Amino acid sequence: MCTMAWWKVSAAGKDINPDLASERENPSFNVETLTNIVDGGVEGTRCRRTVVSTINKDPVFSREYLYFKTQSERYEGAIRNTFHLKRKMKEMGWEEDGPVIEYIYRALGGELALNIHNVFMKTISALGTDEQAAKWLPLASNCNILGTYAQTELGHGTYLRGLETTATFDPKTQEFIIDTPQITATKWWPGDLGKTCTHAVVLAQLYSNGKKYGMHPFIVQIRSLEDHTPLPGIFVGDIGPKMSFEHIDNGFVMMRNIRIPKENMLSRYSQVLPDGSYVKSGSDKINYFTMINVRVSMMSREVLEPLMKACTIAVRYSAVRRQSELKPGDREPKILDYQTQQQKLLPLVATCYSIRFMAKYLENFYNNVYSEIREENFDSLPELHALAAGVKAYVTEICSNGVEICRKACGGHGYSLYSGIPSLYTKVAASCTYEGENTVLHLQVARFLMKCFAGAQSGRPLPASIGYLSSPATSGCQARTPGDFLNPEVYLKAYQYRAYSLISSAANKLQKLLQSGAEQYLAWNSTSVELVKASIAHTHFLTVKIFIDVLNSLSNPPEIKAVLKRLCDLYALHGIFTSAGDFLQHGHLSGKQLDLATTAYLGLLAELRKDAVLLVDAFDYTDEELLSALGTYDGNVYHNLLEWAQKNPDNKKVSPVFETYLKPYLHGNQSKL
Numbered sequence: 001m002c003t004m005a006w007w008k009v010s011a012a013g014k015d016i017n018p019d020l021a022s023e024r025e026n027p028s029f030n031v032e033t034l035t036n037i038v039d040g041g042v043e044g045t046r047c048r049r050t051v052v053s054t055i056n057k058d059p060v061f062s063r064e065y066l067y068f069k070t071q072s073e074r075y076e077g078a079i080r081n082t083f084h085l086k087r088k089m090k091e092m093g094w095e096e097d098g099p100v101i102e103y104i105y106r107a108l109g110g111e112l113a114l115n116i117h118n119v120f121m122k123t124i125s126a127l128g129t130d131e132q133a134a135k136w137l138p139l140a141s142n143c144n145i146l147g148t149y150a151q152t153e154l155g156h157g158t159y160l161r162g163l164e165t166t167a168t169f170d171p172k173t174q175e176f177i178i179d180t181p182q183i184t185a186t187k188w189w190p191g192d193l194g195k196t197c198t199h200a201v202v203l204a205q206l207y208s209n210g211k212k213y214g215m216h217p218f219i220v221q222i223r224s225l226e227d228h229t230p231l232p233g234i235f236v237g238d239i240g241p242k243m244s245f246e247h248i249d250n251g252f253v254m255m256r257n258i259r260i261p262k263e264n265m266l267s268r269y270s271q272v273l274p275d276g277s278y279v280k281s282g283s284d285k286i287n288y289f290t291m292i293n294v295r296v297s298m299m300s301r302e303v304l305e306p307l308m309k310a311c312t313i314a315v316r317y318s319a320v321r322r323q324s325e326l327k328p329g330d331r332e333p334k335i336l337d338y339q340t341q342q343q344k345l346l347p348l349v350a351t352c353y354s355i356r357f358m359a360k361y362l363e364n365f366y367n368n369v370y371s372e373i374r375e376e377n378f379d380s381l382p383e384l385h386a387l388a389a390g391v392k393a394y395v396t397e398i399c400s401n402g403v404e405i406c407r408k409a410c411g412g413h414g415y416s417l418y419s420g421i422p423s424l425y426t427k428v429a430a431s432c433t434y435e436g437e438n439t440v441l442h443l444q445v446a447r448f449l450m451k452c453f454a455g456a457q458s459g460r461p462l463p464a465s466i467g468y469l470s471s472p473a474t475s476g477c478q479a480r481t482p483g484d485f486l487n488p489e490v491y492l493k494a495y496q497y498r499a500y501s502l503i504s505s506a507a508n509k510l511q512k513l514l515q516s517g518a519e520q521y522l523a524w525n526s527t528s529v530e531l532v533k534a535s536i537a538h539t540h541f542l543t544v545k546i547f548i549d550v551l552n553s554l555s556n557p558p559e560i561k562a563v564l565k566r567l568c569d570l571y572a573l574h575g576i577f578t579s580a581g582d583f584l585q586h587g588h589l590s591g592k593q594l595d596l597a598t599t600a601y602l603g604l605l606a607e608l609r610k611d612a613v614l615l616v617d618a619f620d621y622t623d624e625e626l627l628s629a630l631g632t633y634d635g636n637v638y639h640n641l642l643e644w645a646q647k648n649p650d651n652k653k654v655s656p657v658f659e660t661y662l663k664p665y666l667h668g669n670q671s672k673l
Helices: 018-024 031-039 042-057 071-092 099-108 115-127 130-141 284-320 339-374 381-409 411-415 421-432 438-457 464-470 482-486 488-515 520-553 558-578 580-585 591-609 612-617 637-647 656-668
Strands: 147-150 166-170 175-179 199-208 211-221 234-238 251-255 258-261 270-272 278-280
Touching: 018 284, 018 612, 031 042, 031 558, 031 612, 042 099, 071 099, 099 284, 115 130, 115 147, 115 199, 115 211, 115 284, 175 211, 211 258, 211 278, 211 284, 284 339, 284 381, 284 421, 284 612, 339 381, 339 520, 339 558, 339 591, 339 612, 381 411, 381 421, 381 438, 381 464, 381 520, 411 421, 438 464, 438 488, 438 520, 464 488, 464 520, 482 488, 482 558, 482 591, 488 520, 488 558, 488 580, 520 558, 558 580, 558 591, 580 591, 591 612
Parallel strands: 147 199, 166 199
Antiparallel strands: 166 175, 175 258, 199 211, 234 251, 270 278
16 A cells, blocks of 8 residues: 655646756747647637647546556446537537547547447448438437448458458348358457447448349448347457457457348449349449548547657657766766657657648548549549558558657656556557558559559559659759758659659569569569558658648748758658668669768757757647656656556555465564564
């Protein structure tokens, strides 16, 4: 039992840690202006702060004791939060569509249930007819039914064509028979399925009149609306403990010849007629549209947020943690003053800004393509599919690795849940596999790149995001000084050349293998490592290009443009520094030029060191959002750690282990002390 009555740690009246306060003196730019840019405008900042403040003030939403709760308590709390939030939104007049939802999710750290219920609704809206939307969406909006999206199976995930669940049309009864014919067809992982949902959009292979028509979505009732028990033929439950997402009831379901009405097939773009004939309009890829939507929406909420929070925590902690000697005899320096610590953290801060701009670009692109699809124009769907897949794979890998770097940059204290970073890591790590395993997604992008490369060779017009394949850079880099590498035109050309060269190299190898007589699948598999590299290089090039485009579009004060320019430079040069072989391989950069780029890169670390705390302050996280003893705005790290330890309920009682195991030994042969 904790017996610290002599010192009751209290947060009241704490001053800002002088080491952190000094980092905020004499700022070189207006932090509020930079926050507005991150939020997409002044109104975005105002709205977000209003929402976050409202959530933080409501005791029902408190996350104070989150780290001490069990999985069941987390699940129950998420359900409670979700339905309390529905009442709160009505009270506040907040619209369910729009940025408010993202702000709420940010404020609660994702401690909400029914997230996949929203995917269920979006799927019906996107793939259902007007009549189907009119029937199902009001029920779902009012939570008269609770839905999930059941796609992944025990035996198949990203490879959707391999899904084994079947939907067989019976023209006699005008019904579909939904079946999971073997154990590997069991739907596995859908959120809200384990304990909560009543209905599911089930992805299944469509069979009609003896023919297979591929994957299609069907609405299937899972549980009774009266007593919540599984319907006959339905075997459903929770899959159990996971690495993270303790509050989400990821589930499994087996369906044994479940009959559903014909109208439960979502039929905006394809349908089965009463006689069993199949009619399709639009692209075959339209049934993948839900996955595209989720990949786009997850970028900011599920993937970037953890990295932004981890950077905020690690940079603030690095500004107050003192350790070792830099100059012999001097006081222990802040660990942020070590170049190695700067090289761990500052490129990640720059990455946060880069991904924020990429996420916004992707969202806008998605919205434009969605509008075209609603008008039955599917021309841009392949480009959207490739862009969303590439960004998802690239960004999730960068962010999950980045959060882990932040954790290790905090030393031993980073291992504590109180730091806030382990929970961020275990959450973002999952994003590398859900909604598409990253290597598989890069190979999907590579198929698009190979097709576009062949089109460019034939003189066909290309989609905008891949247009550079029609006009490859031919000359080498012209940089002669480190300062030349601070010119966006110089490093953008290097990234474009790298992407083109890796795409061209993979395409040429693939073609040679085919010409030598290799079968397509063997040639593809033998080139797959190069193809993945080509996809990564293409996506990396786009993120650099979009950051530069944002810089060129800004009309903010010079000091804001200057600090964002330094961040863009650092992001780009960090990529060259860490992937030097790619840039040297095809001769665009020489070894001497790589040395110049490295000099410029390390110089940027020193320049941005003085702005480090301000740059993460601009992310504007409240202490309640960060939920970190190391990352509070006041920087009182050690005070926080001790205070949080005292909140542990286990420290307020004698452990039952004493009576059961320890006491017999301690009292058995007590020595006379």
